[in-house]
Amino acid sequence: METTVLTLTGNFAVKPKSAFTQLVERLFTENAKTVGNQGTLASVIGTCFASMSQTKxxxxxxxxxxxxxxxxxxxxxxLLRETACINTLANMAAFGNKSxxxxxxxxxxxxxxxxxMSSLIRHCFARYEVPxxxxxxxxxxNKIHMFxxxxxxxxxxxLSLKGFPVTFTRKMAHEFQNVPAHYSVAKAIRWAQAKGYGASADMAETIAWSSLNEHFEHEEFWGTVIRFxxxxETLAYNEVQEVLFYIQNQLEANKEYSMKGRNWKTLLKQSGEWHIEYAKRMDALNRADWAPSGISHFGKEVATHEETIQYNIIELISSEALYEEGHEMSHCVAEYEYDCMQGxxxxxxxxxxxxxNTEILATIEIDLYCKSIVQAKAKYNDNISLEAEGILKEWAGKEKLALDYDEYEHGNEAHIPQPAPAVFREYRAERRNDADEINWKWLFYILFALAKICIVLSK
Known part of the structure; x- marks a missing residue:
């Protein structure tokens, strides 16, 4: 148990500075160098101070x-024990003169x-309501987003925001204030843009979560796509993703490509045909294989009362494997081929x-420079399930991988199936062995009967 020692100054007892206060004041005073996160509070705070000039x-x-x-x-x-919160405080400090x-x-x-943290940000920077x-x-x-x-x-x-990537109407600006709290800034821009064009709630959400939130180049063209x-009104998310990928490839091949005169059914048909040919080209090219990362695969078997469940995490080390994963999961993981080839x-x-029956629960991206899981996505780029998250965290702990992805938003989903009691597993194994024995008896009986029939017919 820590004992607090008081010293006397005149007629008053003065509490000594805490170890944390002494650490902060020392790092503030000294000319520290950027050392990176070494797993200690001192290294995190020291790196933040080192990024701030002592003279300017x-x-x-x-x-x-x-x-x-x-x-x-x-x-x-x-809050002070979280690296992310310390870095957030450093970002806030960059605007300390605007508090x-x-x-x-x-x-x-x-x-x-x-x-x-939310309360502190509002206290420092918001006299008026901010989304x-x-x-x-x-x-x-992104310092622009902070500004x-x-x-x-x-x-x-x-409408007066500096460096805004999209030209907003007044209606879009109004909708920007009503964006759902869990959206990223990029998703918020697309959501407000779609709502400003008159999108339904479902269609605005589809557009916000589509690949359109990944870029803001050629906005004059992509604005026409959003209006289209x-x-x-309402479209299936996976179909929208496929069509957007198709449109992007058409635009890259022909800068004059336009949405004028197009209708959804025809476009969807053209997209489907193009995707089939694209898959054939990828298979024929078999463009690339790359060396494994060195991170081990993972396997786990869980026996329940009804069945045995096998979980496996495997690395995808070819263009074909990436494409098949993306096609099955309706997302764009195939576009990560070059990054994988570069290591x-x-x-x-x-x-x-x-x-x-095999089901893909999650596609996982690992940044090999920092050994961190930066993305984990289910089908249609949804957040992964609670079941998948449990397996992922177990593997990450074993491989010493940091977690830096959007985690599952816990709802009513069932947890990972729990193993059946050992007694039940032994009983089921015995039943399985008995079944195997019966199957062999029936097989010999059938063969004997067939042989006898052949002899009779030959006479």
Whole structure:
């Protein structure tokens, strides 16, 4: 148990500085070098300080120090233990000269670290209401997105946001304020854009989660694609993905490609035919194989009362394997071929086998430079299930892989099947052996009968 020692100054007892305070003040003062995350709090905080100049814009270092010390004083210990939260504080410090309130006036309310961070961001930068989804900008690295939050927090209009990639109408700007809280910034832009064009809730969601959120180049053309999709009211997500991939390839082949005069049924038919030919070309080319990453495969067998379930995580090490995975899962993993060939990423597939039937639960992307799982997606790029997440985390722990993907949003899904009791497994094994024995008896009987029939017929 830690003992607090007080020293006397005049007539007052002075509490000594905590070890954390001493660490922060030392790192603030010294000219530290970027050392990267070495698994210690000192290395994370030190790296953040090292990225801030001691001679230019010194308010960044001062703001970062003040945030750390005030959070400790408020007892936000869980928040200060999270690397992601420390990096978020450093991002906030980069805009320390734009804060609308004093840091020292913020008080901890909730216990959860995520809610504390959300409250702190609003306290520092928002005099006016800002969409909740935009808070995630401070957890990432795009400073432009962080500045959008600050602009809206000052009361500026969405239409005045600096460096915005899409030309918004007033209706789109209004919808941007109503984007669901769990959306990323890119998804939010596409959602508001679709709603501004009059999309239904379902169609806006489909467009937001489609591959359109991955790029904002050639917006004049892609705006016509979005308007075309909006007119269809409701479309299957996987069909939209396939058609978008087809359109992108047509545009790359012909810069004059246009959506004028097109209808959905014809476009879907053309896309289907093109995808068949594309698959044939990929098979014929057999373009590339690459060396395994060195990360081990994973296998697990779970016996329940009804059946035996096998889970396997395997690495995909060819263009053909990537294409088949993408076709089965209705996503664009095939586009990661070049990164795999360069050794930058590795793609794995989590598969479940029951009664001879195999189902792909997740496609997994690993950043090989930082040994981190950066994506884990189910079919149609959905978040993976709770069942898949349990297997994935077990494998990640075994292979010492960091987790940096969008985790499953827990709902009512059943957990991973639990193994049957040992007694039941032994009983089932005996029954299986008995069944095998009976099968052999019947086989010999049938063969004997057939031989006898042949002899009779030959006479």
């Amino acid at each position: 814009h010194t308010w960044k270092r001062e703001t970062f120090r003040d945030l750390l010390l005030h959070l400790e004083a408020q007892g936000c210990y869980a 609308v309130r004093e840091i020292r006036n913020w008080e901890k309310g909730a216990v959860a670290a995520e809610i504390q 909740e989804f935009l808070e995630t900008a401070f957890y990432e690295e 959008w939050y600050i602009q809206l927090g000052r009361g500026e209009s969405v 999709l909006v007119k269809q 930058a990423v590795a793609i794995f597939s989590l598969r479940k086998k029951v009664s001879g």
